Amino acid sequence: MNRRQFVNALGILPFAAKGLGAQSAAAQGAQAQGTASVPIIDTHIHLFDKTRPGGAPYPRDLPGGGEPPQGMIAVPGRYKAIVSPFGVVGAIVVEASPRLEDNQWILDQAASAPIIVGLVGRIDPADPAFGKNLERFHRNTLFLGIRQGQLHLGLDKPEYMANLKLLAEADCSLDVDTPRQGMTATEVLVKVLDKVPSLRLVMDHLPDVRFPDRAIKDNYVAHLKELGQRPQVYIKLSEVVHKSGDKVSTDLSTYKEWLDELWSIFGEDRVMFGSDWPQSESLEFNSYPNVIGVARAFVATKGPSALDKVFWKNAGRPYRWVQRGPGQRKA
Structure with missing residues (x-):
């Protein structure tokens, strides 16, 4: 996979990126977004500092090539x-590190940064100390829930399911990095919600799911449709722009068929924008303008109310995010 240095914050423009046409969906979308009145809540970013004492286990493959400050x-x-x-x-931070104390590092970073309106942390439901850890971090109003993978390993473990019930009772949500959970992910999630029906579930990165064959896709989508019937399940419009073969496309038509299918299942009330920053800048020609541009170009095809909901209002449905500064009004 080709890597590029992280773009300079104020120097990147969609028209300046090599290989992008002036009329690309990304360019049009980013240009329009820059003047939009919708107060955007980005529901998926990561924070880390690999130069601090102890470093950070995420990301392993640095998009910036390992050169501080951008890459680390x-x-x-x-x-x-x-x-x-x-x-x-x-923005809502989603913790990718499995280290318990990295949750506290994020909260410490957020304390003096009002742009951070919440944290989806990382606490393992398989840990006997889960309840204690949840109580500790949830004292901070910015702590909104947890992200967890490998849920299939806990399906038949009463203590694991009991901890997910504790999560739901605390009015917290559960995020799942869906593409990384394999082709049985949706089937597993149906079973999880059968056991804990009050749990709010957020499926991350569904636009990046790839299917090896039609039969596997049909089974995956069948369970996805079942999840779509459950009002407490939400998805993120994240990892929309990705690599296919040896190229990264910023043309909406590359992604629209699958995005339309996801939209038909979840509708405009249960889809949220997430950039996956800074990983969203790890691919050649990929950048925040392209990511938000392609996402906006797609949602714009669904009408003005959809733009308001996906980029702003819907974030407050699964997440009890905290208003901390001017312009951070809730719907």
Whole structure:
């Protein structure tokens, strides 16, 4: 996979990126987004600092090639400088590190950064100390829930399911990195919600799911449609722009068929925008303008109300995010 250095926050424009046409969906979308009145909530970013004592286990493959500060540091100030021109007023951090204390590091970073309106942390439901850890971090109002994978390993473990019930009772949500959970992910999630029906579920990165054959896709989508019937299930319009073969396309037509299928299942009330920053800048010609541009170009085909919901209002449905600064109004 080709890697490029992280773009300079204020120097990147969609028309300047090599290989992008002036009339690309990304360019049109990003240009329009820059003047939009919708106060955008980005529901999926990552923060880390691999130069701090102890470093950070994420990301393993640095998009910036390992050169500080861009390649090794992703902090609120840098993020804000990049996204402010696009009308982003708040962001929800999703913790990718499995280390318990990295949850606290994120909360410490967020304390002086009002642009961070919430954290989806990382606490393992298989840990006997889950309840204690949840209580500890949930004392901070920015702690909104957890992200967890490998849920199939806990399906038949009463203590695991009991901890997910604790999560739901705390009014927290569960995020799942869906593409990384394999082709049985949707089937597993149906079973999880059968056991914990009150749990709010957020499926990350569904636009990036790839199917090896039609039969596998049909089974996956059948369970996805079952999830679509459950009002507490939400999806993110994240990892929309990705690599196919040896190229990264910023043409909406590359992704629209699958996006339309997802939209038909979840509709405009249960889809949220997430940039996956800074990973969204890890592919050649990929950048925040392209990511938000392609996403906006797609949602614009669904009408003005859809833009308001996907980029702003819907974030408040699964996430109890915190208003911390001017412009961060809730729907």
